[in-house]
Amino acid sequence: MDDRTDRLVSRARSVIPGGAQTGLRAQAYELGDIAFEAAEGATLTTxxxxxxxxxxxxxxxxxxxxxxxAVDAAAKAAIDSGVLYGAATTELEVEVAERLVDLLPSVELVNFCNSGSEATYHAIRLARAHTGNEKxxxxxxxYHGWHDYVDVSVYPPPAELDERNRSTDAGPELDPYPESDGMLSAAVDSTVVVPFNDPDALRAAMERHGDDLAGVILEPVPHSVGCLRPTDPFLDALxxxxxARDVPLxxxxxxxxxxxxxxxMQAELDVTPDLTCVAKAMGNGYPVAAVGGRADLLAQAGxxxxxxxxxxxxxxxxxMGLAAARETLDIVEAEDVPERVGALGDRYREGLGDLLDDHGIEGRVVGYGSIFSVQFGVTGEPRDYGDVAGLDGDRFREFAAGMRERGHFFTPNPYKRHHLSLAHTDDxxxxxxxxxxEVLAGLSA
Structure with missing residues (x-):
């Protein structure tokens, strides 16, 4: 270990809980202390x-x-013109809102914020105000962010899966599992949880709680557990x-x-939600997010x-964030970035799947487009969290450690995913x- 890394991580641990800004970021230390100082293209420099x-x-x-x-230049130009106004509007704000309305089929009005968690928080408040309900x-x-409204039943421990509430009155509903200490019990109790891709469970829960529901929220493709692809019957029921119940989706x-x-993804799946939350790839790393949707829902925040x-x-x-978003969205559309990086993702998934077969290792490669995950100890197409919870986390961490030693960085969290960018190449x-x-050969041995 490098002395500078040792000193920096030690300093971080003395002033930052766990030595990183979030527990998820701190998981990088599971494979040894590491600290970064630069990033360019597809490369991180420690x-x-x-x-x-x-x-x-x-x-x-x-x-x-x-x-x-181009994105960095746009952000810097925005800073040069003015860092923050905090009243009325700007031309840039209007342009990016118009862009989202044009791009996303469900969006008629837009409110900007700074993170995905904020966006889902706002969406749920809008839904509750519209319906007058709380659940x-x-x-x-x-996963929909860190706040009490939704940080429930993302990664229930395997032991919890054997103790699910399957009583007659609750049907296939699941006991809500709070993901954090310190959560408001009333918020947890106001959360109804059902398995993904189970139309019967969805219909039963809607029948039981329909008059009390404020909204239904989901990742259209849940990537927080690798990748679950929604089935047509599930989407139809949704x-x-x-x-039928005028419950915002x-x-x-x-x-x-x-x-x-x-x-x-709403366009890919041909489903029109009532509210949509976007962030992350919208700004290529700059802090920017938005909630958009039906005009009557957004107008409540006028x-x-x-x-x-x-x-x-x-x-x-x-x-700064909006300028980055405007430039990023222009490039995404003009250069058909999702198609290009998605095609590369297909090749990663195919190649990695072949290697698992070659080495006789039980596992699967899941993903969609530019996202992929290797999951050890499980096989078959996962339909819900129960199909993911039994994966072999220890073997994944061994794989992540071996790959990091050879110059490839990804989180050692076995539920998470690899991402590709336009900067990744055939090389x-x-x-x-x-x-x-080479790493898998060692694991099979």
């Missing part, structure tokens, strides 16, 4: 001078690659049940938005003393598969 190909990409925002010249229905294995496209399609919903934030609509693919072949 303070020890080590170059690593980045498959983490900050949990996915960096779709065009680190330090994209939110979510799906096990879907649309039919929410439409919220698509959390924080991960999928603009990474899988310039028009969102600020005219008759609109009762408060959506606020001093830094919402930051010119990166070849190097990754060559090194994965």
């Amino acid at each position: 303070v020890a001078g080590e170059s690593l190909t980045d498959y983490h990409l900050a949990f996915g925002p960096v779709l065009l690659g680190h330090g994209h010249e 939110i229905l979510k799906f096990e294995g879907c 649309e039919a049940e929410t439409d 919220v698509f959390d496209e924080v991960i999928t938005g603009f990474r899988h399609s310039a028009h969102g 600020g005219d003393h008759e609109s009762g919903v408060v959506i606020s934030g001093t830094y919402s609509g930051s010119p 990166h693919l070849a190097a990754y598969l060559d090194d994965a072949d």
Whole structure:
């Protein structure tokens, strides 16, 4: 270990809980202390001078690659004109809102914020105000941010799966599992949880709680547990049940938005939600997010003393983030970025799957577009969280450690995912598969 890394991480641990800004970021230390000082294209540089190909990409925002010249230039130009105004509007704010309305089929009005968690928080408040109800229905294995409204039943421990509430009155409903200490019990109790991809469970929960539901929220493709692909019967039930009961359907496209399609996963799946949350790839790493949707829902936050919903934030609509978003969205559409990086993702998945077969290792490679995950100890297409919870986390961490030693960086969390960017090339693919072949050979031995 490099002395500078040792000193820096030690200093971090003395002033920052766990030595990183979040527990998820601190998981990088599981494979040894590490600290970064630069990033360019698909490469991270550590303070020890080590170059690593980045498959983490900050949990996915960096779709065009680190330090994209045009995006950075747009952000810097915005800073030169004015860092923050905090009243009325700007031309840049209007342009990006218009862009989102044009790109996303469901969006008629837009409110900007700074993170995906803020976006889902605002969406749920809008839904509750519209319906006058408080309960939110979510799906096990879907992550919608850190706040009490939804940080429930994302990664229930395997032991919890054997103790699910399957009583006659609750049907296939699941006991809500709070993901954090300190959560408001009333918020947890107001969360209805059902398995993903289970139309019967969805219909039963809607029948039981329909008159009390404020909204239904989901990741259209849950990438917080690798990748679950929604089935047509599930999507049909989702649309039919929410439409029939006038319960707002919220698509959390924080991960999928603009990474899988310039028009969102909603366009790919041909489902029109009532509210949509976007962030991450929208700004290629700059802090920018938005909630958009039906005009009547967003109009509740109009600020005219008759609109009762408060959506606020001093830094919402930051010119720097919006300028980065405008440039990023233009590039995503003009250069068909989702198609290009998605095609590369197909080749990573195919190559990695072949290697698992070659080495006789039980596992699977899942993913969609530019996202992929290798999951050890499980096989078959996963349909819900129960199909993911039994994966072999220890073997994944061994794989992650071996790949990091050979210059490839991704989080050692076995539920998470690899991301690709426009900066990843065929050379990166070849190097990754060559090194994965060597690491997997060691694991099989």
